[in-house]
Amino acid sequence: MTRAPQVWVRTRRFEPGVQLLFVNQFSINLGFYMLMPYLAAHLSGDLALAGWAVGLVLGVRNLSQQGMFLVGGALADRLGFKPLIVAGCALRTVGFGALALADTLPVLIAASVATGLAGALFNPAVRAYVAAGAGGGEERRVEAFALFNVYYQAGILLGPLVGLALTGVDFRLTCAVSAGLFAVLSAVQTVRLPARRHTGAAREAEGGAGQWRIVCGNRTFWLFSVAMTASYVLSFQVYLALPLTVERLVGDGRSGQAATSGLFVVSGLVALAGQLRITDWCRRRLTRERCLVAGLGLMGAAFLVPAAGGAGWTGVAGLLLCAALLAAATAVLYPFEMDTVVALSGGRWVATHYGLYNTVCGIGITAGNLGTGALLDAGGAASWLVLAAVGAAGAGALHRLGRGGRLDAGRATADEQAGAGAPVA
16 A cells, blocks of 8 residues: 555655645545546435436536636736635635525526636646646656546545535535635645746746637647546546436435445545555556556446446445545556656647646536436446446547557657647747
8 A cells, every 4th residue: 555654755856836735635535536526426315406407517527627728827926826726716715605505406507617716727737837847758747647536536535424424414514614715725826936027948038829729729739638538528427327226326415425425435535545556557658648548448447347237225336446446546547647748749839738628528517427327317238338438438538549650748748849730939
């Protein structure tokens, strides 16, 4: 198991701003995951929304977040990373507070939009800050993002447990506590986070038009973003398909809530136990392309477990195994995925590239949620088989893209400089 001292020793190798963002990411996920695992059950149970409506509310949150990532990333590159990080946490305070009061579909959608837009503001800035603050080259960035995912998953582990206790009292209490935590984060980052602007390769002299030409003209980056959409559709099912299926298997009472928490506990334990060792192993033995293909392929295979069926707690066990495999796949994917975005950007307008990347993936998540919700309403194993096929298709696309060496850092930079007529200033 990944030992806490090892994580701490590796954390201390990075500058104070990056260290603070590691801890902040744990806190962000603590607040987020104490609420989100129970939102689908709240919508379908307490508020009696149909499956398609639940998918719509969750999908709109992701569309407003990942669909607006491009704006958030562009602003972060122009204004600096810190203002966007602070503004995003403050807006999420408002959004989660609103969820405590929402009881109609229009109000729920408005609150979901606010929480999603908040993520659009701080997420590209946080990742660009970590990439810039890591220092060194690919190996250093991969290590930084592996550590980032450990803190990320620690929040996933603890958040649902806190949420289970709070939701047992009242889901609105969970919303209020989460909103309060984000208010504290806003204050802490305002005071303690050192300011940092975009990486040196992106110069303000390029102007807004040059910024968009460079980012939108990067053909390899576009292809990579479309292929990786599959991973986001699949990983999001921890919030949609798996909790709703748990509810159908064992009900939405305390047993159902405990089983739903188990999904996130398992995910967190797998990441905490294996992230650094998985990353170290992958760096020694696999190329970037193989890490990406293997991770996405494993994500798709995870859904073959619930496809095999099972009633009651036997079915829940299959869902827990599915969650564990998804977490292991994420441990393989995430550090190399984040570093590939930097590599394909050529070090220019990194936050904007992160923004466009997540905008493309956000569109895919929204479509995937609506489709998955409809399949779940229809029942049967079809939804799991479709999700497995999505993973296989994404892995195949990544294999074809990486076959020509376009995902290698040096080749990616050359492709970016030559792509789609985008001038390099």
